[in-house]
Amino acid sequence: MTNVLPGPDGHLRCAWAVSAPEFPAYHDTEWGFPVVEDRRLFEKVSLEGFQSGLSWRTILVKRPAFRAAFADFDFHVVAGYDEQDVARLLGDAGIVRHRGKIEAVVNNATRALDLVEERGSLAAYFWSFEPPLDELGEPQSLTTSPSAVAMSKDLKKRGWRFVGPTTAFAFMQAMGLVNDHVQGCVTRAEVARARARFTPPAQPS
Structure with a gap:
């Protein structure tokens, strides 16, 4: 199966896109572009947890x-959710009604x-796990990596839930810690340019 396919506009994209x-819109404007906004980072790690066992399309x-x-x-607000909020969310047909995943968020x-x-x-923490280039193989050839395993282990040690190595790597792909657009994809060069302009957040001394 080819790694790139033409989209509605004729441009080649990652086949999944x-x-x-x-x-296509998610692939072209979000996936792989570097993110430093804490709310977006928390959203993505939460949604990746909800995806466990499901499709990203779902x-x-x-x-x-989910946003509503x-x-x-x-996360300042969500941290104050109580059992009544969990019960409310379990009754919300618009989201994935899985108690364990809701309670994990x-x-x-x-x-x-x-x-x-x-x-x-959160940005300073997550970007500290940005993998070195020599850790990565061909784009989309991996489902996890040593850096993703390290992130997963550290998050779990800190009490986070639904943050396994595969979830951590998918988060890294989506948030731009990895440019995993395949060769020939029209968006790969755009992500590379965005990454070249990007300065990772400073780490606390």
Whole structure:
């Protein structure tokens, strides 16, 4: 199977990006571009947890409902959710109604507050796991990596849930820690240029 396929405009894209009507815009404007906004980082790590065992299309279609349900993934707000909020979310047909995953997001919001206090921002923490180039193979040839394993282990040690190595690597792909657009994809060069202009957040001394 080819790694690139033409989209509706004739430009070649990563093959997965033309497999559903919701994917091209996400692929072209979000996936792989470097992100430093803490809310977006928390949203993505949360949605990757919800994706566990499901397709990304399922989650992407439901993303507006997830944002409404979780206060636009403001972890300062979500950390204050209680059992009544969990019950409300379990009754929300717009999201994935999985108690363990819902409770994980609430738990992880509190853990995120701890990380911000320690590291200054979620961005400073997550970007500290940016992998060296020699760790990566051909684009989309990996489902995890040593850096993703290290991130997963550290998050779990800190009490985060639904953050396994595959989830961590998918998060890294999406948030730009890795440029995993395949060779020949029209967006690969755009991501490379965005990454060249990007300065990772400073690490606390």
